[in-house]
Amino acid sequence: MTGGPHSGGCQCGAVRFRAERLGRASVCHCRMCQKAFGAFYGPLVTGHGVTWTRGALKRFASSNLVRRGFCGDCGTPLTYEHDGGIELAIGAFDDPSAAAPTLQVNPRERQPFTDGIPGLPMRAPGSEPRQEDFRNRVISHQHPDHDTEAWPPGGLI
Amino acid sequence: MAEMRITGGCQCGAVRYALHAALEDPHICHCRMCQKAFGSFFAPLGSVPLARFEVTRGTIATFLSSDPTERGFCRDCGTPLTFHHVGNAHISVALGSLDDPASARPGRQYGLEARMPWFAALPVLAGETTTEEEMGGFAARIASTSHQHPDHDTAWWPPEAGR
Numbered sequence: 001m002t003g004g005p006h007s008g009g010c011q012c013g014a015v016r017f018r019a020e021r022l023g024r025a026s027v028c029h030c031r032m033c034q035k036a037f038g039a040f041y042g043p044l045v046t047g048h049g050v051t052w053t054r055g056a057l058k059r060f061a062s063s064n065l066v067r068r069g070f071c072g073d074c075g076t077p078l079t080y081e082h083d084g085g086i087e088l089a090i091g092a093f094d095d096p097s098a099a100a101p102t103l104q105v106n107p108r109e110r111q112p113f114t115d116g117i118p119g120l121p122m123r124a125p126g127s128e129p130r131q132e133d134f135r136n137r138v139i140s141h142q143h144p145d146h147d148t149e150a151w152p153p154g155g156l157i
Numbered sequence: 158m159a160e161m162r163i164t165g166g167c168q169c170g171a172v173r174y175a176l177h178a179a180l181e182d183p184h185i186c187h188c189r190m191c192q193k194a195f196g197s198f199f200a201p202l203g204s205v206p207l208a209r210f211e212v213t214r215g216t217i218a219t220f221l222s223s224d225p226t227e228r229g230f231c232r233d234c235g236t237p238l239t240f241h242h243v244g245n246a247h248i249s250v251a252l253g254s255l256d257d258p259a260s261a262r263p264g265r266q267y268g269l270e271a272r273m274p275w276f277a278a279l280p281v282l283a284g285e286t287t288t289e290e291e292m293g294g295f296a297a298r299i300a301s302t303s304h305q306h307p308d309h310d311t312a313w314w315p316p317e318a319g320r
Contacts (some may be wrong), residue, residue, distance in 0.1 A: 010193070011193040011194045011220065011222060011228075012220055012222075027279060027282075030296075031305075032168070032299070032305050034253045034258065035167070035168040035236060035253065035254065035305055035306075036168045036234070036235070036236060037196060037197055037236075037237070037253060038200075038236050038237035038238060038251030038252075038253045038254040039195055039197050039199075039200070039201050039237075039251065039252070039253040040201055040252070040258065042197075043197050043198055058235065060168065060169055060233065060234035060235065060304075061304055062168060062234075062303065062304055062305055063298075063299040063300075063302045063303045063304055063305075064298070064299075064302035065295065065299050065302065068168075068234070068235070069235075070230075070234070071235070072232060072235075073220065074194070074220035074222070074228070074230070075194070075220060075228070075229075075230025075231070075232075075235045075236070075237055076193060076194060076195075076196050076237075077195070077196040077197075077235055077236075077237070078196060078235075089196030089197065090196070090197070090198070091193060091195060091196040091197040091198055092193065092196040096192065096198065097273055097274055097275070100273075100275040100278075101275075101279060101282060102282060102283070103283055103284070104279075104282050104283065104284035106296075107284035111258055111259050112259055112262075113259075113262040113263065114280070115280035116280075117185060117263065117266070117280075118276050118277040118280065119277075120185070120263060120265055121264070121265050121266070122266050122267075122269050123265065123266075123267055123269075131267075134225065134242070137224075137225060138223040138224070138226070139223055139224045140190065140222070140223045141220075141221055141222055141223055141224075142189075142193055142222055142223070143193075145189075
């Protein structure tokens with residue numbers, strides 16, 4: 001992993017973090033990662049020199065050995081923490097593309113359709129006017145993909 | 158014929174829900190807002206009519222991620238649970254929060270403008286290393302001390318309440 005530091009945070013912006021360096025990036029197919037992320041796998045990258053630059057995590061001890069951190073205000077899954085270190089949710093980074101996974105963990109537990117997901121049919125841009133209309137009406141309350149001076153941004157519309 | 162009942166909930170079990178209809182349009186969405194909300198590369202979602210969605214335990218916390226969209230999660234463990242366009246007659250659930258996600262095969266992908274550039278390569282990544290092989294008994298110790306709610310409805314929560 002090159003570059004750094006790498007910043008990120010939750011959807012609403014109440015919790016922000018910085019990692020000086022990133023280690024192994026992976027997707028974990030175990031049922032506990034699936035459930036914690038509400039998804040088909042947990043996308044995690046080892047963080048080195050992790051500091052919390054805004055707010056504080058809430059944590060759930062998913063087992064005696066592992067704590068999973070998230071934002072108590074918006075729910076974004078953020079960490080997988082064990083005695084040996086901390087892993088960060090790749091999608092929570094301001095630039096998730098910088099943490100391309102190199103490994104599948106617990107592949108035997110993967111959902112039967114997971115391998116086929118990248119090849120699923122795609123909707124051509126502009127092909128569904130109702131969706132385009134929805135998108136045009138969205139006023140996002142998501143924190144931007146970079147650090148900000150203040151939070152929350154003054155006066156949500 | 159028995160009424161349809163598809164169950165799911167969060168990791169810790171504080172929130173449980175039941176769907177009383179078949180899931181419509183199970184899909185994944187790569188948009189940046191879904192990525193962020195799920196801490197992942199995409200959100201896996203499928204919908205049912207709002208009237209067919211029942212919270213059977215606890216309360217879903219919500220974040221208004223944009224004016225038209227409310228995202229639900231468990232305030233105790235963070236699991237992303239729902240996606241709802243305010244005023245819409247349907248609500249979507251996070252497919253990984255279902256007790257049986259294998260039954261909810263996604264059929265389409267949306268939000269391609271934000272799809273990770275290496276997304277198509279994920280299925281062919283090396284996959285031999287497992288937690289068990291890599292870390293000895295770590296996986297077994299996790300399994301034996303898991304605080305995750307089982308993948309079915311339970312009579313009470315938290316588990317200690319039944320002891």
